[in-house]
Amino acid sequence: MNTTANSQADQQANALETSVGGEKELRQLVDAVPQHIVVISGDGRRLHANQIVLDYHGLTLEEFLSEDAPVKCFHPEDLGKFGSLRRSGMMSGTPWEAEIRLRRNDGQYRWFLMRVKPLLDDQGRVVRWYAAGTDIEDRKQAEAELRQLVDAVPQHIVVLDGDGRRLHANQVVLDYHGLTLEEFLVIDQSKCFHPDDWENYHRLRQSALESGRGWEAEIRLHRKDGEYRWFLMRSRPLRDSEGRIIRWYLARTDVEEQHQSRAALESAFEEIKRLKEGLYRENLALKEEIDQASLFEEIVGSSEALRRVLVQVTKVAPTDSTVLIAGETGTGKELVARAIHKRSQRSSHAFVSVNCAAIPAALIGSELFGHEKGAFTGATQRRLGRFELAEGGTLFLDEVGDLPGETQIALLRVLQERQFERVGGNRSLTANVRIITATNRDLKAAIHAGTFRSDLFYRLNVFPIDIPPLRERKEDIPLLVEYLTERYASKAGKKIKNIDRRTMELFQTYHWPGNIRELQNVIERAVILCDGESLSVDKVWLQHESPRAHQPAKGLGRLGARQEKELIESALAESRGRIAGPSGAAVKLGIPRSTLETKIRSLRINKHRFRSQRAVAVCQECLLRAGSSNRRIRLTPSLASCS
Secondary structure (H helix, E strand, O other): OHHHHHHHHHHHHHHHHHHHHHHHHHHHHHHHOOOEEEEEEOOOOEEEEOHHHHHHHOOOHHHHOOOOHHHHHEOHHHHHHHHHHHHHHHHHOOOEEEEEEEEOOOOOEEEEEEEEEEEEOOOOOEEEEEEEEEEOHHHHHHHHHHHHHHHHOOOEEEEEEOOOOEEEEOHHHHHHHOOOHHHHHHOOHHHHEOHHHHHHHHHHHHHHHHHOOOEEEEEEEEOOOOOEEEEEEEEEEEEOOOOOEEEEEEEEEEOHHHHHHHHHHHHHHHHHHHOOOOHHHHHHHHHHHHHHHHEEOOEEOOOHHHHHHHHHHHHHOOOOOOEEEEOOOOOOHHHHHHHHHHOOOOOOOOEEEEEHHHOOOOOHHHHHHOEOOOOOOOOOOOEOOHHHHOOOOEEEEEOHHHOOHHHHHHHHHHHHHOEEOOEOOOOOEEOOOEEEEEEOOOHHHHHHHOOOOHHHHHHHOOEEEEOOOHHHOHHHHHHHHHHHHHHHHHHHOOOOOEEOHHHHHHHHHOOOOOHHHHHHHHHHHHHHHOOOOEEOOOHHHOOOOOHHHHOOOHHHHOOOHHHHHHHHHHHHHHOOOOOOOOOOHHHHHOOOHHHHHHHHHHOOOOHHHHOOHHHHHHHHHHHHHHHHHOOOOOEOOOOOOEO
8 A cells, every 4th residue: 555655646746747847848938939928817817927028027927927017017098998808808718809008117118919819628618818919019100100191191091991890090081071080980981971872882882892892983971061072982902911801991082173063064065955046156166166176286277288287297296307397488387397396205395496597697607506705706705506595405497498508517517416516616515406497498409509408408308398388278268267367356355256258258269479477467457457346358458469470580581691690689789688578679670589599599699698788888887987086886797786
């Protein structure tokens, strides 16, 4: 007996020693875990805490297991919430979790996620509770920053959990409804919606929760002042790594103004439907439709000839290719150039226009490329040329056929090498400029006459566009007349409602040698003289060219080349270098302008030198006057003035 008793005692001692050793080993293992671990008995008494817990709170194990330890360890605002969750979890015997703030040994509080799970015996009774705490302070701070960011967003943002319960709303939502966050999370949601829209919203929401797909709809929401406004609502799910929906994000955008505009538009359409009669209203609607279809960057018309030009403009505009626009005077070549610029990638930069025929030959180089200080008499400071002013944009050279030879060479270099030098300078500058040129001259004839370089022509003629004269697009005349009448009448403060029928017939039968520019002048003159609501013109204004303008130069034809040259130079001197116009040399000689241009080229007459003769004469007179008074005289480079 004694032997048996001793054997049983030895077995119990060994078992106890094994148990104590195992428990010690387990505690060492738990102390090594970086999380906070607390062991609780089945009835809720704290039994153990790992070293991480004790170090965090700055307590001994005995102090931590005391009854007043929760008061020392928990944030006062979280103690009640945690106690309620603890009692509820222990009564149900199911796992539970909570986010709470725990006091650190330095007096600071940090957020922790506490997860509590039960250990059950064979009969399903809870014998232990294991609580694991994870520091989530950084996550909480990130969430706080994110909430501040979301509050700054002008849209309404609402966050739901995977089951559709409201978790958060940004400040814009709360201000709109006049609620606190706590009120918004518990309020009957139907009170936030228009009664007629609640059922549709609820149906969409339930369908999304079941299918897991986002949705959107336009719904009216109740504002704190009692008004309802339309919102576009979009809902999207957030899934975890396993594909489960853990959040729903709802964005609401105010579209009240769009709805009001739509309602106003629908009302306007209803009004239009009731207007079945009325010729004036029908014409007005037709006019608006035609204007929208026929206006292209202020280029008015719908004829087939013009459409072909606009197709070319549309195709070449996005490129950087050089464009040569050819057409008679007044056809709108600069408008086409501006349309190309506006539709190009350079539209945000400058469009610089230069009329090459309006600048004296001696100054055209300085005008285009600029000059350095002291480059010539009167150059008192550096001046930027048109190429530098147009940097990054478009340079439009109108009447490019009138460029003198030396300027043609400089322009050719820019086209080939993208470089130029200022007049009087020796440093090469880079030109990042798109070049568009225009002319009303026959450049091929100028090449044969030796007044225009063939290599420059081929550089300019990369993408040629021919503008049709107005006589070849007569179907555009009614549109142009109406457009120009409205423009000039608006400027003059007049109300002109219609065009006289005979006037329109006269416009369409006239051949318009000055093209659209001539039409503009006639319309402007008619608007100024118009006293009523109907525009009309006197047919005397539109006199066809006299027969002698079309007759060949019989007088010149009978003269020899020398006499012919002297006669033309005399006419140019009288007209001060002007060729076209009422006081031009062509009228004085009784020949067409094109014929005179051809003869000037063939006889190698420098027409530009006649343009400055008047200024030279004036300055010579000043020199004579100054001689008696001993004053100093300075001539400007253009010889256009003296001082």
